[in-house]
Structures are given as structure tokens and as C-alpha cells.
Amino acid sequence: MTRRRFLAIGATAVGTVAVGGGLVTAAVHAPEAPMESYTMGDGEMKALVVYGTKSGCTEGIAKRIAETLAAAGATVDVRPAAEAGSPDGYDVVIVGSGVRVGTWHEAARTWVEANAGALKAMPVALFTCGLTTAAAPEKVAEVRAYTDPLLAATGIEPVDVAVFSGWNEPKRFSFVERTILKVMKAPVGDFRDFDAIAAWTDEVAKKLAAA
Numbered sequence: 001m002t003r004r005r006f007l008a009i010g011a012t013a014v015g016t017v018a019v020g021g022g023l024v025t026a027a028v029h030a031p032e033a034p035m036e037s038y039t040m041g042d043g044e045m046k047a048l049v050v051y052g053t054k055s056g057c058t059e060g061i062a063k064r065i066a067e068t069l070a071a072a073g074a075t076v077d078v079r080p081a082a083e084a085g086s087p088d089g090y091d092v093v094i095v096g097s098g099v100r101v102g103t104w105h106e107a108a109r110t111w112v113e114a115n116a117g118a119l120k121a122m123p124v125a126l127f128t129c130g131l132t133t134a135a136a137p138e139k140v141a142e143v144r145a146y147t148d149p150l151l152a153a154t155g156i157e158p159v160d161v162a163v164f165s166g167w168n169e170p171k172r173f174s175f176v177e178r179t180i181l182k183v184m185k186a187p188v189g190d191f192r193d194f195d196a197i198a199a200w201t202d203e204v205a206k207k208l209a210a211a
């Protein structure tokens with residue numbers, strides 16, 4: 001799914017809601033996704049996992065990453081981007097976000113930008129969670145490139161940028177979001193591959209430790 005195509009369909013969907021008026025107002029808002037901060041493991045290496053989400057999908061990915069790091073012997077703090085403090089004091093950082101129209105959520109972008117100075121000087125890995133690769137696995141490079149502007153603007157050089165397929169769970173999205181995904185004929189379901197997420201985490205942990 002290209003950014004331009006999502007934008008065009010998004011504009012159409014918003015127009016539909018405006019025409020519908022008050023009748024659809026209550027259905028416009030998605031349910032609040034819980035955003036939790038917690039700590040896992042008690043190992044010597046200190047890891048910070050920061051995530052940006054709206055529907056809750058990316059939080060589940062962050063959790064699996066944290067479980068994998070903890071099993072490998074790290075103490076892992078997991079934080080939603082809006083509540084994540086400074087990365088100072090951590091040995092490694094993994095930060096990721098879901099996307100809307102080819103862009104990370106604002107909270108995740110803001111956290112990266114605000115902490116760019118520290119992140120440039122430490123081992124960092126990124127991940128992006130989107131739906132494009134669920135239907136078109138060959139488009140992984142297109143989704144990986146979503147973070148290029150952020151990396152160019154901050155000068156951060158991650159050891160890796162992973163791409164994970166997310167979900168299209170209609171009940172977790174707002175009316176407008178559901179409409180856009182429907183028009184796009186996006187496949188419905190949870191496409192997160194938790195084994196692949198754990199395997200990536202094991203691999204990237206080695207790169208982070210060596211960086």
C-alpha cells in the first residue's frame with residue numbers, strides 16, 4: 001500500500017463521515033487501547049523497549065520482544081512512547097511503532113526526535129508494524145523505508161529496522177479507519193508472527209550487544 005493511495009482513500013472516508021453527520025459520531029472513535037509500562041527479567045544487560053500504538057497491536061509485538069530479551073538474560077523496561085523517559089542508563093534500545101499512511105505514530109516519532117542525541121550514541125534497533133506486508137510480503141522494503149525520513153532527520157543509525165505484519169481487527173479501529181481498510185480491501189485478521197518476532201529479537205540482540 002503506498003502512502004499516496006492511503007491518503008487518497010482516507011480523504012474519501014472522512015468525507016463520508018461528514019455527510020453522515022451526527023448519526024455516525026459515536027462510531028467514529030476507536031476503543032482506547034491499553035498502554036502499559038512494565039519491567040521483565042532481572043539480567044545484567046539493561047534494555048529499553050519503546051512502542052507507539054493506537055489499536056494495541058504494536059504493544060503485543062513490544063511485549064514479545066521484551067519476553068525474548070528477558071529470556072536471553074536482560075532486564076527489560078517496556079514503555080509506551082508517550083510515557084518513555086530518557087534512554088540514558090540503558091545498554092540497548094528497541095523502538096517501534098505502528099503506522100498510519102506510511103508514517104509512525106506521532107508519540108513514537110516525537111520520542112525518537114527528543115532523544116536523538118542519546119540514541120545516536122548507543123545501540124538501537126527499530127521495528128515498524130503495518131498491514132502492507134500481510135497481503136504483499138514482497139513490499140517489505142517499501143514499509144522499511146517509512147522510517148527513512150526520521151532517520152535522516154535525526155542521524156540515528158540503527159543496527160536493523162524490522163518490518164512486522166500487524167492486524168486488521170475491525171473492532172479495534174475507528175469508523176474512519178475501518179472504512180479506509182475496507183475500501184483498500186485489506187485482509188481481516190491478526191497477521192503478527194510471534195515466532196518471527198522472537199527470532200528477529202534473538203538475532204538483533206546479538207548485533208546490539210556487539211555494537
Ligand SMILES: Cc1cc2nc3c(=O)[nH]c(=O)nc-3n(C[C@H](O)[C@H](O)[C@H](O)COP(=O)(O)O)c2cc1C
Binds near residue numbers: 002129
Ligand atoms: C488509516 C490507516 C492507515 C494505515 N496505513 C498503513 C500504511 O500506510 N502502511 C501499512 O503497512 N499499514 C498501514 N495501516 C495498517 C496498520 O499499521 C496496522 O493495522 C497495524 O497493525 C496497526 O497497529 P497499531 O494500532 O499498533 O499502530 C493503516 C491502518 C489504518 C487504519
